[in-house]
Amino acid sequence: MKKLLLQLFAITFLFSCAEKKEKIIISKEATLQEYKTDSTNIKHFFNTALTEGASYEWLRDLTKNVGGRLSGSPEAAKAVLWGEQLMKKVGLDSAWLQPVMVPHWIRGEKEVAYYTVNGTKKNVPICALGSSIATPKSGVTAQVIEVKSIKEAEALGEKLRGKIVFFNRPFDNTLIRTFSAYGGCVGQRVAGARTCGKFGAVGVIVRSMTNGVDDSPHTGVMSYGDIPKKEYIPTAAISSRAANILSDDLKKHPKLSFYFKQSCKNLPDAPSFNVVGQITGTEHPNNIMVVGGHLDSWDLAEGAHDDGTGIVQSLEVAYLFKKNNTKLKNTLRIVFFMDEENRGSGAKKYAELAKLNKENHIAGLESDAGGHTPRGFSINANAKNTKLVKSWKKLLAPYGLHDLTKGGSGADVGKLKGEFVTLAGYRPDSQRYFDYHHSENDTFDKVNKRELELGSASMASLMYLMDKYLETPTPIKK
Amino acid sequence: MKKLLLQLFAITFLFSCAEKKEKIIISKEATLQEYKTDSTNIKHFFNTALTEGASYEWLRDLTKNVGGRLSGSPEAAKAVLWGEQLMKKVGLDSAWLQPVMVPHWIRGEKEVAYYTVNGTKKNVPICALGSSIATPKSGVTAQVIEVKSIKEAEALGEKLRGKIVFFNRPFDNTLIRTFSAYGGCVGQRVAGARTCGKFGAVGVIVRSMTNGVDDSPHTGVMSYGDIPKKEYIPTAAISSRAANILSDDLKKHPKLSFYFKQSCKNLPDAPSFNVVGQITGTEHPNNIMVVGGHLDSWDLAEGAHDDGTGIVQSLEVAYLFKKNNTKLKNTLRIVFFMDEENRGSGAKKYAELAKLNKENHIAGLESDAGGHTPRGFSINANAKNTKLVKSWKKLLAPYGLHDLTKGGSGADVGKLKGEFVTLAGYRPDSQRYFDYHHSENDTFDKVNKRELELGSASMASLMYLMDKYLETPTPIKK
Numbered sequence: 001m002k003k004l005l006l007q008l009f010a011i012t013f014l015f016s017c018a019e020k021k022e023k024i025i026i027s028k029e030a031t032l033q034e035y036k037t038d039s040t041n042i043k044h045f046f047n048t049a050l051t052e053g054a055s056y057e058w059l060r061d062l063t064k065n066v067g068g069r070l071s072g073s074p075e076a077a078k079a080v081l082w083g084e085q086l087m088k089k090v091g092l093d094s095a096w097l098q099p100v101m102v103p104h105w106i107r108g109e110k111e112v113a114y115y116t117v118n119g120t121k122k123n124v125p126i127c128a129l130g131s132s133i134a135t136p137k138s139g140v141t142a143q144v145i146e147v148k149s150i151k152e153a154e155a156l157g158e159k160l161r162g163k164i165v166f167f168n169r170p171f172d173n174t175l176i177r178t179f180s181a182y183g184g185c186v187g188q189r190v191a192g193a194r195t196c197g198k199f200g201a202v203g204v205i206v207r208s209m210t211n212g213v214d215d216s217p218h219t220g221v222m223s224y225g226d227i228p229k230k231e232y233i234p235t236a237a238i239s240s241r242a243a244n245i246l247s248d249d250l251k252k253h254p255k256l257s258f259y260f261k262q263s264c265k266n267l268p269d270a271p272s273f274n275v276v277g278q279i280t281g282t283e284h285p286n287n288i289m290v291v292g293g294h295l296d297s298w299d300l301a302e303g304a305h306d307d308g309t310g311i312v313q314s315l316e317v318a319y320l321f322k323k324n325n326t327k328l329k330n331t332l333r334i335v336f337f338m339d340e341e342n343r344g345s346g347a348k349k350y351a352e353l354a355k356l357n358k359e360n361h362i363a364g365l366e367s368d369a370g371g372h373t374p375r376g377f378s379i380n381a382n383a384k385n386t387k388l389v390k391s392w393k394k395l396l397a398p399y400g401l402h403d404l405t406k407g408g409s410g411a412d413v414g415k416l417k418g419e420f421v422t423l424a425g426y427r428p429d430s431q432r433y434f435d436y437h438h439s440e441n442d443t444f445d446k447v448n449k450r451e452l453e454l455g456s457a458s459m460a461s462l463m464y465l466m467d468k469y470l471e472t473p474t475p476i477k478k
Numbered sequence: 479m480k481k482l483l484l485q486l487f488a489i490t491f492l493f494s495c496a497e498k499k500e501k502i503i504i505s506k507e508a509t510l511q512e513y514k515t516d517s518t519n520i521k522h523f524f525n526t527a528l529t530e531g532a533s534y535e536w537l538r539d540l541t542k543n544v545g546g547r548l549s550g551s552p553e554a555a556k557a558v559l560w561g562e563q564l565m566k567k568v569g570l571d572s573a574w575l576q577p578v579m580v581p582h583w584i585r586g587e588k589e590v591a592y593y594t595v596n597g598t599k600k601n602v603p604i605c606a607l608g609s610s611i612a613t614p615k616s617g618v619t620a621q622v623i624e625v626k627s628i629k630e631a632e633a634l635g636e637k638l639r640g641k642i643v644f645f646n647r648p649f650d651n652t653l654i655r656t657f658s659a660y661g662g663c664v665g666q667r668v669a670g671a672r673t674c675g676k677f678g679a680v681g682v683i684v685r686s687m688t689n690g691v692d693d694s695p696h697t698g699v700m701s702y703g704d705i706p707k708k709e710y711i712p713t714a715a716i717s718s719r720a721a722n723i724l725s726d727d728l729k730k731h732p733k734l735s736f737y738f739k740q741s742c743k744n745l746p747d748a749p750s751f752n753v754v755g756q757i758t759g760t761e762h763p764n765n766i767m768v769v770g771g772h773l774d775s776w777d778l779a780e781g782a783h784d785d786g787t788g789i790v791q792s793l794e795v796a797y798l799f800k801k802n803n804t805k806l807k808n809t810l811r812i813v814f815f816m817d818e819e820n821r822g823s824g825a826k827k828y829a830e831l832a833k834l835n836k837e838n839h840i841a842g843l844e845s846d847a848g849g850h851t852p853r854g855f856s857i858n859a860n861a862k863n864t865k866l867v868k869s870w871k872k873l874l875a876p877y878g879l880h881d882l883t884k885g886g887s888g889a890d891v892g893k894l895k896g897e898f899v900t901l902a903g904y905r906p907d908s909q910r911y912f913d914y915h916h917s918e919n920d921t922f923d924k925v926n927k928r929e930l931e932l933g934s935a936s937m938a939s940l941m942y943l944m945d946k947y948l949e950t951p952t953p954i955k956k
Contacts, residue, residue: 047652173928174525176877211928373851373907375878399654400853400907402880429851429878429907431928450651450689450909 038395038468042461045320046399049457054319055312056449058086059371062311063302063444070130070299071339072104072270079295080273083311083336087277090319092334095277100349102339104270105130107299108263111236112139113205115258117249124246125239126205127217127300128262129189130342131224135234139261140164140203146250150187153195161200164258166250167192168207168243171434178211178430179369182437185209186220193235194225203260204235207243209434215239216439219298221342236262274346275336279318283329287472288354289363289463290333290413291317294340301442305433308444309371309452311336313426316456317463328467330362337412340368344411351415363466364423365459366410370436371452372428376403377462380414381422385470389424392465401458403427422470426459516873516946520939523798524877527935532797533790534927536564537849540789541780541922548608548777549817550582550748557773558751561789561814565755568797570812573755578827580817582748583608585777586741589714590617591683593736595727602724603717604683605695605778606740607667608820609702613712617739618642618681624728628665631673639678642736644728645670646685646721649912656689656908657847660915663687664698671713672703681738682713685721687912693717694917697776699820712740752824753814757796761807765950766832767841767941768811768891769795772818779920783911786922787849787930789814791904794934795941806945808840815890818846822889829893841944842901843937844888848914849930850906854881855940858892859900863948867902870943879936881905900948904937 049055066082069075080097087095113126128134142162147153148169153160167188171181185207192204208218217237224232238246249256275295281287293310297303314334321328338346354361365377376396379389390404408414409423417423428451436442527533544560547553558575565573591604606612620640625631626647631638645666649659663685670682686696695715702710716724727734753773759765771788775781792812799806816824832839843855854874857867868882886892887901895901906929914920 046654050651173528176524176932178928373909397880402875431851431932432926435926448910448913450656454654454909 041464042395044324045460046457048320048323049453050450052323053316053453053456055316055452055456058312059308059447060444062308063304068299068301068303069297071102071272071296071342076272076296080275083275083295086315087334090315091322092277092318093280097273098276098349098353099271099273100338100346101269102272102345103342104267106265106267108265111262113260115256117253117256124242125215125217126236126260127219128236128264129219129222131222131266132235132264133232134263134265135261139259141257141259142202143255144250144258146247150191150195157199160196163201164203164205165196165201166205168247170207171211173211178434181211182209182434189220190222193222193233194227197231197233198227201233203233206237208237208240210240211434213240213244215241216441218437218439219300220438234262236260272338274338274350276333278331278333279328281330282327284472285331286360287330287362288333288359289330289466290335290361291365291459291463292335292337292412293367294412295336296339296341298341298438300440302444304442304444304447305370305436306442307368309447310367313367313456313459317460320456320460326464330467330472332463340411347412347415361416361421362470362472364409364413364416364421365426365462366413367426367459368410369426369430370428370433371447371455372432373451374400374454374458375429376401376427378405378407378425378427380409382419385422388469396461399454399458422466424462426455428455519942520873522802523938524935526798526801527931528928530801531794531931531934533794533930533934536790537786537925538922540786541782546777546779546781547775549580549750549774549820554750554774558753561753561773564793565753565812568793569800570755570796571758575751576754576827576831577749577751578816578824579747580750580823581820582745584743584745586743589740591738593734595731595734602720603693603695604714604738605697606714606742607697607700609700609744610713610742611710612741612743613739617737619735619737620680621733622728622736624725628669628673635677638674641679642681642683643674643679644683646725648685649689651689656912659689660687660912667698668700671700671711672705675709675711676705679711681711684715686715686718688718689912691718691722693719694919696915696917697778698916714738714740750816752816752828754811756809756811757806759808760805762950763809764838765808765840766811766837767808767944768813768839769843769937769941770813770815770890771845772890773814774817774819776819776916778918780922782920782922782925783848783914784920785846787925788845791845791934791937795938798934798938804942808945808950810941818889825890825893839894839899840948840950842887842891842894842899843904843940844891845904845937846888847904847908848906848911849925849933850910851929852878852932852936853907854879854905855902856883856885856905857902858887860897863900866947874939877932877936900944902940904933906933
């Protein structure tokens with residue numbers, strides 16, 4: 001009876017798919033039996049993750065015993081050893097370190113900021129942005145000009161001279177995907193200082209990149225681009241609540257004087273590593289499918305959702321295949337990329353070596369959007385393979401994976417982009433992500449065990465399907 | 479250009495719908511313009527919720543200033559006044575209290591439980607189950623028998639005499655929807671005591687209803703059914719971690735003696751109220767669409783996810799319509815049901831009065847599954863209206879509402895079931911829900927502002943569509 005029901009379901013499935021404009025590409029190969037097999041295997045990945053999953057305890061270990069791990073830091077070095085050791089423990093066929101020189105920025109002493117209105121001193125939660133220079137030792141004091149965009153700052157031009165420029169464009173909270181809101185604001189953080197430095201501003205403070213109103217400054221990378229060193233000015237993030245209060249105070253006291261002090265420093269590049277491991281493919285060992293996240297994190301917390309979850313989920317993909325005795329045709333490579341947060345040097349190095357060694361990468365999957373409940377994958381592939389991935393929706397939707405849409409994969413595996421490489425980004429729910437992102441709140445307790453494990457199983461399911469259905473090893477002719 | 483794109487999109491939408499087996503029922507009435515209108519209005523509900531939403535602060539007030547509000551308690555009485563006042567503040571056309579007699583059970587002193595193995599005393603986190611009787615004043619001590627089901631306990635029969643029966647069936651964590659796992663276990667909690675009482679057991683302890691392993695006992699209602707009073711025995715929940723430890727200890731020490739003490743009490747039924755308010759319909763004021771959640775909660779925490787979120791989301795549906803100047807044809811009635819947790823007396827009273835007063839309820843929507851990120855609605859309606867609701871998927875999916883499936887609505891609005899009543903249950907993501915459910919962890923800080931607001935807007939969108947497209951007031955002929 002159960003079998004009959006399954007067959008009926010499979011028939012209905014193929015029938016209803018056949019009616020759609022986007023025909024299921026697998027149908028020419030995938031018999032009902034294959035659909036059944038895929039469905040069963042995927043169920044096994046989820047069952048194993050949810051009952052014997054290891055990622056949650058790995059994450060506890062990484063966040064609590066290694067902690068925040070900014071590229072170039074002793075903690076990042078510790079994380080590298082942690083990663084290599086864990087890959088070996090999981091029983092990958094091989095695991096190795098891939099040397100790479102990475103940025104080495106240090107925060108220095110805890111930053112200080114305040115201003116005084118009507119005789120009341122208001123302390124401002126502040127943190128230096130990654131790559132920023134320090135203020136003079138005694139700090140910097142200046143009048144504040146509030147702007148909402150790079151364009152507005154550019155237009156003010158010489159009026160910025162001697163001022164601290166306050167970028168205060170908030171997230172557009174009507175955007176359902178919070179990453180879109182981030183994308184609409186992060187330019188202020190990255191390019192604020194270089195824009196204002198050339199007009200003689202003395203500092204830049206930026207509203208923290210978050211949806212909500214909280215008391216934590218959210219850090220993140222900035223870049224001076226190619227402006228001359230003499231135009232470098234210090235830049236920092238202030239909490240979103242402080243930004244609101246400062247903005248209100250500026251309306252009443254437009255001449256108020258703002259003080260901040262930071263002692264951060266850019267040191268020479270430091271040696272570090274990508275951590276790489278693999279399970280060699282049984283049929284096409286030279287075809288490589290990468291699954292990865294980034295091992296570095298910001299220093300203010302534990303790097304739990306960014307990107308500890310991506311690290312442990314990536315390794316759990318291999319763990320789930322081993323536990324289920326799943327044999328892959330192609331080589332599955334797990335990569336813990338170093339330095340996603342600053343210059344992307346780990347990803348660049350990985351892609352550079354792949355090219356140099358003439359490695360044939362056929363697929364890549366990145367988890368760097370937090371460890372929340374699964375929503376789907378974004379697909380960066382040629383038209384044929386995009387269609388192919390979308391055709392797996394019926395297999396993936398029972399696990400909450402409804403969103404299979406064209407889009408970017410991620411900053412790390414994205415470097416492997418090529419006409420015949422099928423890239424994807426894991427897309428969990430994004431509502432809570434920027435509550436934690438780059439702030440002191442990105443800690444282990446914010447990660448839910450089941451949500452994390454559902455993510456690992458989602459990723460394993462996608463890789464299983466890619467391994468089975470991507471046309472390889474011959475590149476697909478257009 | 480934008481208009482052209484929109485039209486093209488709408489054409490594509492209708493075209494692709496036409497290809498599907500489940501034809502879009504609205505297509506006969508809904509012109510492209512109507513689809514565009516619906517899409518725009520729904521976007522407005524979400525925009526308003528995410529930028530001017532009030533539910534989060536209402537919830538803060540309810541959880542922090544009223545707190546846990548078990549039916550019959552002073553806090554529940556306070557919640558009733560809070561609710562009525564808030565409905566008036568939001569500007570409903572009318573708001574009133576609907577008297578109902580409710581169970582009045584009190585927990586008494588903090589419960590105590592322990593046992594001793596190898597000379598080590600192990601304290602067990604424990605809490606009495608709602609409706610349970612107390613132990614004798616000095617507590618109860620007895621040997622423990624572990625079982626995994628009511629059936630297993632029944633089979634042991636007379637062997638239970640003089641024993642404390644320990645129900646220890648854990649959640650099936652492979653079930654993706656955690657409510658299914660709850661459904662598979664909760665029978666132990668509800669019927670454990672009445673099953674064992676008739677065989678002369680002296681107490682029942684139950685593993686807490688949760689997916690994870692934690693240190694908090696999760697309470698919930700139990701029922702003695704129709705067994706004679708002399709067979710009533712005290713029953714309590716112990717934390718899932720304690721359940722694991724006790725189970726291990728029992729393997730080594732099968733004769734171990736367990737002690738627990740509780741002083742809870744069933745008092746006579748107390749007077750209370752459903753809080754009801756409405757916006758009168760412009761065309762069919764006698765057609766009523768109910769949106770609601772339950773105002774009572776357990777006493778161990780603040781009743782945030784269960785069901786403070788359902789309360790504030792229900793009222794926010796009305797708030798969003800008012801803010802957007804949305805005129806509904808039918809009457810929108812917001813109901814804060816009293817006593818969902820114990821006997822469902824508020825819902826029964828509401829349905830009873832609706833019948834008595836010959837009110838024509840055409841629709842009901844309940845939010846009582848937590849305030850997490852939206853996933854969809856379950857639909858309890860006749861075939862035609864189930865199809866109709868499913869046909870709105872394209873309008874709802876952009877907000878994460880992919881799951882429109884046949885299923886129950888909820889314990890409260892479910893009482894309004896009838897051939898021509900379209901009922902629905904709001905279904906947010908369920909992964910985290912049983913981490914908090916009925917335990918000390920169900921507090922305001924577990925609720926995410928955006929997730930809560932997305933829920934309100936999801937519910938408003940469904941009610942807007944129901945108001946527009948449900949065939950009324952004449953019941954649909956079969």
